[in-house]
Amino acid sequence: MKIDIGSKNCLYPLPTTLVGVNVQRKPTYITVAHVGIMDLGSISLGLSKVHYSNLGIKENKTFSVNIPSVDMVEKTDYCGLVSGRNVNKGSLFETFYGVLKTAPMIEECPINMECELYKTVDFPNHDIFIGKIIKTYCDSEILEEGIVDFAKVQPILFVMNDKSYWNLGERLAKAWNIGRKFNEPQ
Amino acid sequence: MKIDIGSKNCLYPLPTTLVGVNVQRKPTYITVAHVGIMDLGSISLGLSKVHYSNLGIKENKTFSVNIPSVDMVEKTDYCGLVSGRNVNKGSLFETFYGVLKTAPMIEECPINMECELYKTVDFPNHDIFIGKIIKTYCDSEILEEGIVDFAKVQPILFVMNDKSYWNLGERLAKAWNIGRKFNEPQ
Numbered sequence A, B: 001m002k003i004d005i006g007s008k009n010c011l012y013p014l015p016t017t018l019v020g021v022n023v024q025r026k027p028t029y030i031t032v033a034h035v036g037i038m039d040l041g042s043i044s045l046g047l048s049k050v051h052y053s054n055l056g057i058k059e060n061k062t063f064s065v066n067i068p069s070v071d072m073v074e075k076t077d078y079c080g081l082v083s084g085r086n087v088n089k090g091s092l093f094e095t096f097y098g099v100l101k102t103a104p105m106i107e108e109c110p111i112n113m114e115c116e117l118y119k120t121v122d123f124p125n126h127d128i129f130i131g132k133i134i135k136t137y138c139d140s141e142i143l144e145e146g147i148v149d150f151a152k153v154q155p156i157l158f159v160m161n162d163k164s165y166w167n168l169g170e171r172l173a174k175a176w177n178i179g180r181k182f183n184e185p186q
Helices: A053-060 A070-081 B053-060 B070-081
Strands: A002-004 A017-023 A026-032 A035-037 A042-048 A062-067 A111-122 A126-139 A157-159 A164-174 B002-004 B017-023 B026-032 B035-037 B042-048 B062-067 B111-122 B126-139 B157-159 B164-174
Touching: A017 A053, A026 A042, A026 A053, A026 A070, A035 B042, A042 A053, A042 A062, A042 A111, A042 B035, A042 B042, A053 A062, A053 A126, A062 A126, A070 A164, A070 B164, A111 B111, A157 B164, A164 B070, B017 B053, B026 B042, B026 B053, B026 B070, B042 B053, B042 B062, B042 B111, B053 B062, B053 B126, B062 B126, B070 B164
Parallel strands: none
Antiparallel strands: A002 B126, A017 A026, A017 A062, A035 A042, A035 B035, A042 A126, A062 A111, A111 A126, A126 B002, A157 A164, A164 B164, B017 B026, B017 B062, B035 B042, B042 B126, B062 B111, B111 B126, B157 B164
């Protein structure tokens, strides 16, 4: 039986990220899971306008998207609990910079994507920052025959409905493949 | 050791959805995993301009986002293998309509979100459709004390890197909570 539950967002889980930004030339990190892919080269971040990090994205036109592993869940959650206005979150991680020079990245995260701001979409209470991925860095240990293996990344998945983080499970099937077994009943 | 792997999108996994659209008054469904959340009430779809479904979104200014379960993985993948120009994908599922009248939804999917087109962002080869969620419907079996339980939904997670679908794992921790254990080392 279908139940009408109002206008509830159920597009979950989404990957929990730590977004790296320089604000006044100092690195800060913010937890963001309201993210998305526009086309294969682009990432969106939905950031409430109240956040400190927005200032740095507007200033530098760069940011990084770092994928933490489940063993970083405490620090990752912490970066969503406190503001860079009050706490020096740059000191929580080992920071490195890449080709863009102003997008701080987290050494401890297995994946780091260095992004250039491509477009900002203005929402009533949110800045939607769309970035082009310029460079991606990853730990050698998470590669399997040159391809990122998410079983090794162990990303932290976010669900708003129960305000929880979740683990990734097992590989289920090959995409653009398993559907070939399906013969359309016409 | 960090390795530069070029500009590789690693913002995965993302939830695999079946997007429902009326084209010329007939329902069609397309598999979309390049999705995102802008703010809590909004969803983005990154759809290559070649797709048949784009015509219907532009025509009606409505669409639905349906979340299939892992037991629907074959049909879900199939909807990404064939075009609505050639195949009547509306016949694959039991369709229902809601308050918007023109956004077909899939009875078999445990979650259905009925969306109104809010904004289109033009990308070189993609239409980025941003929808406001007007109504959400779900199967009564997936609710746990009135909250959607993703352990019961069993969504199909998508990773482009290995072109695979993945299962959701176990609940890891509470968000806006586990980080309180972390005392900042300053």
